[in-house]
Amino acid sequence: MTAAASPPEVLRAPLVVEFPFTRSLGPVQSAFLTGLRERVVLGVTTSDGKVMVPPVEYDPVTADEIRDLVEVSATGTVTTWAWNGEPRPQQPLATPFAWVLVRLDGADTAILHALDAPGPESVATGMRVRIRWATDRVGAITDIACFEPDDTPADPTDAPQASPRAAPHDGVFTDAVTGIVAEARLDYTYSPGRAQTAYINALSERRTVGERCPSCHKVYVPPRGACPTCGVATTDRVEVGPAGTVTTYCIVNIKARNLDIEVPYVYAHIALDGADLALHGRIGGIPYDQVRMGLRVEPVWTEGGRHPDHYRPTGEPDADYDVYKELI
Ligand SMILES: [Zn+2]
Structure with a gap:
């Protein structure tokens, strides 16, 4: 058949x-x-x-x-x-x-x-x-x-x-x-669309996929289905990471309700290897005051987690500023 x-x-x-x-x-x-x-x-x-x-x-x-x-x-x-x-x-x-x-x-x-x-x-x-x-x-x-x-x-x-x-x-x-x-309460039925569906399904296998613009060749992660610069649909699916580079970060000193994370902690923009857009993630496994731009990190998954719980240092040398300066 x-x-x-x-x-x-x-x-x-x-x-x-x-x-x-x-x-x-x-x-x-x-x-x-x-x-x-x-x-x-x-x-x-x-x-x-x-x-x-x-x-x-x-x-x-x-x-x-x-x-x-x-x-x-x-x-x-x-x-x-x-x-x-x-x-x-x-x-x-x-x-x-x-x-x-x-x-x-x-x-x-x-x-x-x-x-x-x-x-x-x-x-x-x-x-x-x-x-x-x-x-x-x-x-x-x-x-x-x-x-x-x-x-x-x-x-x-x-x-x-x-x-x-x-x-x-x-x-x-x-x-x-x-x-x-x-x-305040807002009820939605949310559909992430084709591109983010693929992104979410890949996360369930602990993989990260983005989509490449056929015109400017940038790889968007998470993918939105279209290139915001060129205005064309992205179709070419690309696996990125798992490691990446901290491009910029902030130190969080305010404890959020319902979030069991000790303050202070670091929340960072992380450009996964192969991606042309940084995503957000928490940095762990390193004192908050030692996090820096260019720090190389990798995802840490927890049992049953639907996305990385946080990112930790890989131990590699820091990335050169020129490598990530367009991704801040
Ligand atoms: Zn483009």
Whole structure:
């Protein structure tokens, strides 16, 4: 039986980027979120008298600092909307809902949030809505659970309510919210493409392959499938390394979360023999303050590792600067 060679399978895998983003709030955002905790919505007045909700710290026209907080209403008008038929995890509502921009009564700008509505036919630009407050409020945008339809007519004067509120550091709010942790999560299905699939498959055999540009003859490692200089596809697969040369490096003094590596350690650009592009790797097996440009290194694999754990000195004489000066 004869069979045509089938094209190599291109890898695909889920890739989740997830991290807690911790930020301090500053006086304006602190007042806004502390206000939400107390079921009060605060905007900020710009130099031309407009009220912005959510508030910002700098005037969008003059760039001046703005700090004049004013309370606006918990009711407002939808200025535009989009239906979300398939809510994703951690969105404001688990059932289908509308994303809405709502101009709260007393505000000149609109705030983005969710509107709890039975279906898109019950949502319209111009409809009246009101805030549904979360039962447990902590000083976060989620203290507004969502908006819901409201049959109260708009205030005909539609002016900011008269009572300016001072920022929490002036003592209006006790126990002000000064920072938040925003959980960031990005879900991807990642396909590395043909060139990197070959690179990853070769790594599983502890080999490193790059691809050569047919025009300038540079060998790219890891290969991206095209030469960024010539703009042509790279097709000629080339095995490089395993040894290489440190072209430049830095000493890491900050311990990363979830990385069990003692600091200080050295992270380096390493040009594998035969490659025209340096890749990144950690240098071990040598005191950090003895690592140098031109140091010859080789990969160290750990059991089950999908890439070299680190690189260590080979003991060869250092490479001549002229050999790697184009690879720094
Ligand atoms: Zn090229």
